[in-house]
Amino acid sequence: MHKGGAIMLIGTNINIQGMSCRGCSAAIKLALEDTKGVNRAEVDLDRGKANVLYEAKLTSPEKLCGLINRLGYKAAVTEG
Structure with missing residues (x-):
């Protein structure tokens, strides 16, 4: 978590099923x-995961x- 003024960035990991290619x-x-x-968003096809850095006031993992x-x-959000 990073606080910079009014902006708080949070990282979350999301499991993704159904990806079959780089596309x-x-x-x-x-x-x-x-x-x-x-x-920022990074999506790992091989692991079936995304790591997303987002502003908590503007969006949510859900x-x-x-x-x-x-x-x-x-x-689904990765627990832990």
């Missing part, structure tokens, strides 16, 4: 990075998972 991971990365409040689910994949 899948690239589409998810682009959609996440186009989301208001997302500072919203990010919902976005990925609407793209046709199954996403």
Whole structure:
């Protein structure tokens, strides 16, 4: 977590099922990075995971998972 003035950035890990190629991971990365409040997104096809750095006031892990689910994949926040 990083506090810089009024902006608080939080990192979250998301498990993603259903990615089968680099095009899948690239589409998810682009959609996440186009989301208001997302500072950075990395998607690992081989591990089936995304790591997202976002502004807590603008989005949430649940919203990010919902976005990925609407793209046709199954996403869930990694516990722990």
